[in-house]
Amino acid sequence: MKKSLIIDVQKEKKEFRNKLSEFVKSLKSHVSTDSNDWTIKGFIDVFKNIYTISADTKIVSKILEIHIFPKILQFASDNNFNIVLADHQNYYPDISFVKKDDENIKFAVDFKTTYRLNNNPEYCNGFTLGSHGEYFTNRTSKKNIQFPYNEYLGHFCLGIIYSRNASEDIDETKIHPIEKLKSIVSVIKDFEFFVCEKWEIASERSGSGNTANIGSISKIDDIINGNGMFKHLGEKIFDDYWMNYGKITITDEDNKEKKIRNLKDFLIFKGIDTEKINVRTKKVKK
Numbered sequence: 001m002k003k004s005l006i007i008d009v010q011k012e013k014k015e016f017r018n019k020l021s022e023f024v025k026s027l028k029s030h031v032s033t034d035s036n037d038w039t040i041k042g043f044i045d046v047f048k049n050i051y052t053i054s055a056d057t058k059i060v061s062k063i064l065e066i067h068i069f070p071k072i073l074q075f076a077s078d079n080n081f082n083i084v085l086a087d088h089q090n091y092y093p094d095i096s097f098v099k100k101d102d103e104n105i106k107f108a109v110d111f112k113t114t115y116r117l118n119n120n121p122e123y124c125n126g127f128t129l130g131s132h133g134e135y136f137t138n139r140t141s142k143k144n145i146q147f148p149y150n151e152y153l154g155h156f157c158l159g160i161i162y163s164r165n166a167s168e169d170i171d172e173t174k175i176h177p178i179e180k181l182k183s184i185v186s187v188i189k190d191f192e193f194f195v196c197e198k199w200e201i202a203s204e205r206s207g208s209g210n211t212a213n214i215g216s217i218s219k220i221d222d223i224i225n226g227n228g229m230f231k232h233l234g235e236k237i238f239d240d241y242w243m244n245y246g247k248i249t250i251t252d253e254d255n256k257e258k259k260i261r262n263l264k265d266f267l268i269f270k271g272i273d274t275e276k277i278n279v280r281t282k283k284v285k286k
Contacts, residue, residue, distance in 0.1 A: 017195060038188050039186075050181060055187045060162075082100055084096040096108060106153060122220055123220060124161050128207030130214060131214075157201065159195070161191070161193075232277075247260075
């Protein structure tokens, strides 16, 4: 196998991103009916009974991944990549793309799915962008990651945003005969696919309770266009901020110590212009 002596990281990253972005344009027709409903209606048993899928986000996300996976395989083959799946459920990333003729060229791709908010469809529920724990801070660590973080030339999200059908139209307790397949109401509809590097859509806040996860922004237009809080700061500041999230202690105006958990305090601490924070992306109330 050939191995690169010198890799043009930006060139390889741009080429991969362009190809992946072009590829995801084909996915909407793969998962949607002519009326923009999900083509998946439920699951079937050997007696040809169809059971409605729950609208639970974890279930929907996993089935969506399974649904588009054959397309992912084809994309990898067409573009001279091997794919390596995460060895364990909690490993990052979901898929590692490794160039067939140069294993030094690797890209991390995570599936990210979320739904539009019914009361404000310009916003979505958001998602987490991976851990800012051990493998993120120690870029040579192999803990909970398929390959060390610094071996990847880029870290991408393949995102899916959808709308949920009204719960009153879905009866999860009902069993449908296969003859009624097309009349079953899909649990989700109106898909939008996107590709971004994860730093481009990151917020300044942790994504899930007490766990060490990076949170995303939630305005859909900003997500699609990679318009996160670090847009004018860049990936290096994103890395530096999340490597140090909640670790740096400063003294506030009341002479009390506090840990830095917001971008403005971090930039002041580092002596960086706070005007570069992309404030348009502040999270909407759900």
